[in-house]
Every structure is written in structure tokens, then in C-alpha cells.
Amino acid sequence: WRSLRRACATKIFSPQQLDSTQFHRKRKVQDLLNYVQKCCEKGEALDFGEVVLATVMNSISETFISMDLFHYCDPSNDDDNKKSREFKEMVFGIMEEVGRPNVVDFFPFLKLFDPQGVRTRMRNHFEKLLAFFYEVMKERMRLRASGESKEYKDVLDSFLDLLNEENSQLCRHDVLHLFTDLFVAGIDTTSTTMEWAMAELLHNPSKLARLRKELEQIHGKFGQIEESDASKLPYLRAVVKEILRLHPSVPFLVPHKSKDDGELGGFMVPKNAQILVNVWSIGRNSSIWDNQIHLNLKDFWRVKLISKGRDFELVPFGAGRRICPGLPLASRSIHYIMASLLHHFNFKLADDLKPDDMDMSHKFGVTLHKAQPLRVVPIKA
DSSP: OOHHHHIIIISSSSSHHHHHHHHHHHHHHHHHHHHHHHHHHOOOOHHOOOOHHHHHHHHHHHHHHOOOOOOOOOOTTTHHHHHHHHHHEEEEEEEEHHSSSGGTTTTTTTTTTTTTTTHHHHHHHHHHHHHHHHHHHHHHHHHHTOOOOOOOSSSHHHHHHHSSTOOOOOOOOHHHHHHHHHHHHHHHHHHHHHHHHHHHHSHHHHHHHHHHHHHHHHHTOOOOOOOOGGOHHHHHHHHHHHHHHHSOOSSBOOOOOOOOOOTTTTTEEEETTTEEEEEHHHOOOOOOOTTTTTTTHHHHHHHHOOSSSSSHHHHHOOOGGGTTTHHHHHOOOOHHHHHHHHHHHEEEEEEOOOOOOOOOEEEEESSSSSSSSSSEEEOOO
């Protein structure tokens, strides 16, 4: 576990590594802008969640393995679309099973019988995903051995170099499982946060106007957004933090276990009890937050809360040693993609929907989706 965490920190998510791979993500954001521009020219509505999901999926896959795993709707690309659907089915199949209530969690003696088939379906999805990454790794190793491989400068190359080191504590099996975990955990959560951010901004037009004004003040009307620009955009950062409070992509953190017997809030918590941290409830606690059920940015202007696990009023990524290792990449992606879209395009709700008539309810699951997908029509800024 420690070796994998150390590898994540040094080979994937360190500032230096993320800087060295940002050209991958820049290409994917440009693909997104090109697609939205086509929809803009045709006056077509788009499913915002699906579009940013495709971008996040391709950004991560380009950063990790230098290939696209999702293709925007193109009827002529049947083969590519089929591969995209298959990969989405594997990832979302795992997410669905993880979020499914399982009787085994309450009656462990039923584990061997798997009465709901959850474990069997999970194993099938994971085996397919592991087989996919195994084929990618095998092909890259073949190219490197034959001298045909170019220098990809991606995460897979970094890990293959690490595996070749004499004192490496990792094996191929570890890398395959690490990639599987990071893809499953990172794709849906990041895109869900952006869908909620756009929904809340369209629901609050005055805040959207202020954000667009900030972008124009920093970059002018035709300037190019860069991944490093987040530090210059305090209002955008405040919006993202508020979305993470109001609509945390994962309402319950990954389950933990108590090491010893203890007391919490007047209740006895026995050793080895499974503990779920309710991030959604923390973000709507009236003793901490003013106007807690609405988009309210003043708390983030008054107090410089950070979402990196040091302020327990805001822990969407967890805290301590087991904080989400992908936080640096997720943060960069959310700010970069949102800033790029809002700088180049205006958006209006599809089907002549008014902001006050928007359905802002949640659809419960491992990740907290909108009950109704956000459909928007892009307009050139």
C-alpha cells in the first residue's frame, strides 16, 4: 500500500509530473471546444454531463496510456463508438455494483453464497477492465523491446521504467490494479462535479455573469486559457469549492474501520466497525454554513477553506493518509475545463427551460448525479 501511494505521489500526481503531462490534457480540452463549436454552429443541444465525461475520460486515458477511450457522437465511427460503449459499461458497471445495497454487508456469513450476485458481477467487470489494461501494457512492452516505441511521456512509460529498476517493490500486477482503481474512481466523480457546477451557474445567472467577467478580465475576450490559470481565478475556485460542499460527487467517503473500541457522539463504536463519513451531511450542516442548501459563495470569500482534508468542514476528497491521491489531477481538470468552456461559450438551457424551473434534485448512488441530465445549447461568446 505504501509503495503504491508513494508511486502515485511521485510518478503521477506530483506538480512536476502533472506539469510534464499537461500537453495531453490540453489536446483533449481543444477536442472538447471543437466539438462544442460544431454543436454551436448547428444550434444543437448537448448533454453537458456526457460531453465533460468524454473529455475527462480522454484526458485521463491520454495522460496514462496515450490513447482516447471515448469518442464524441459520430455515426461514421461505429467501431470506435462500440469500444467507447464497452469501456463505459465496464467502469459504470463497477460503480453501479459498488453502490448497490448488498445484504452480505449486514450478514457476513452469506459472503460465500453471494445471494444477489453482486460479487460475481463485480468480478466480471474488474476482470474485463484488467484484461484491457493488460493488453495495453503488453503492447507497450513489445514496442519498447523491439525499439519501435516512441517516447510517449505518459504515466505508463513512467511505471514501466519503475518496474525495470533493480529495487522496485512493485510488479505488473500492482500497476494493472492501480490503473483500474484510478480510472474507476476518477472519471465519473470529476465529470459529475462539473455537471453540477454548470447546473448551479445556469440556475444562478448573476453568479455565472460574475464568473464570465472574471475570465474576461484575466484573459480578454479571445485569450487562451491554460491549466495553470486557476490561481488567477479566485471566483472560479470559490464556485468549485461551493459545488464540492453542496453536491459532493461521493456523498459517503470510502468505508473505513475503527482500530479500537471508542465513543463518538455518545455512541459506542466497536473495534472493526465499518464507518462511513457522510460528506453530504457535513456540507449542509446549518451550524457551519449559512444558507446551507443554496449556492452561497460568501463563506469562501470570508474564510479561506481548502478542500484538501485540512479543514473538516469541507472534506470531499477525504483526509489524512488515505485522502484521495487523485485530488491534484481532479482539481486541475475541473478548473481548466470549466474555465475553457465558459470563456469561449455562453450556454442556455435546452427546450426553452427557465432557470427557476430547473430540476436540481439528486439521483442517489456511489456518485451523486443529477436526477435529470443537464441539456444545454452552446452560443459563441
